[in-house]
Amino acid sequence: MTDLLVALRPLDATELDAFVELVISSYAGERASAVDARPPDAQRNARSQVEALLPQGLGTPDHHLYSVLEGNAVVGHLWIGITSVDGFRSAFIYDIHLREDARGRGLGRRVMVLAEEAACGLGARDIELHVFAQNTRARRLYESLGYRITSLSMRKRLG
Template sequence: MPELPVALRSIDVTELDAFVELVVCSYADERASAMDARTEDAQRNARSQVEALLPQGLATPDHHLYSVLEGNAAVGHLWIGVTHVDGFRSAFIYDIHLREDARGRGLGRRVMALAEEAAHGLGARDIELHVFAQNSRARRLYESLGYRVTSLSMRKHLG
């Protein structure tokens, strides 16, 4: 079966609430697992972070929210923010998500290429992201695409 084209489409206001809920839930689940935290606390933290990053929703400057399309079907989303912290424009992938049935077929690699193209088009010199340590599948993908570790957080439970 031939590969369907993969593209990004800016999300519209009717999709924003569902986008935010998916980001909050998926980030909270991964954070709760990584930090051995209660899910409800991780969800509260995730919602607070998303609200702080997108105070004006889709109108928040330098934040770009996309649906990932495979053919005509939405199979995931991508959230890119642009910063100017180190004297140059840098893109940050706040969230990338593919539906379970879209995984394992090379779509992640294709979406990352589209993310890099989008970041370049936004004037970014670099692109970066955060990945939880236990997400070895994503880490392998990013490393294979040339991403390198630039900082490392470590934690020890004292209880």
């Protein structure tokens, strides 16, 4: 892998609205496809979830939002939450997104390493994430980085 100049910096308040809208749109699109939901319903569900998770925006405790930089250019974002529900601090990657022109060049792998470093710095013992089954590219990346499946959701359409 080429030595990429990739870094994280805390998301700026001026970037928050665009970040939230991108997260909602991306999650809604993937969920609608995964569960065969109507796009407006998936959009409403995604908005509700994001607003519940970030009630205080950038000031929401235990939520860390970053811009992904390649050199000085913002090429994506990363959202990490910290929980202690299992008796230890664990990081959860709520969202990782790279612009289309930043994909396929090893940046995703580098951002995942940076996410792990950030999670360690936040005192996390583990890091986890959710990935939709149809996102085979992301699943292959996560598996190559040592992530293992801890649960599976299965669905069957009735009727």
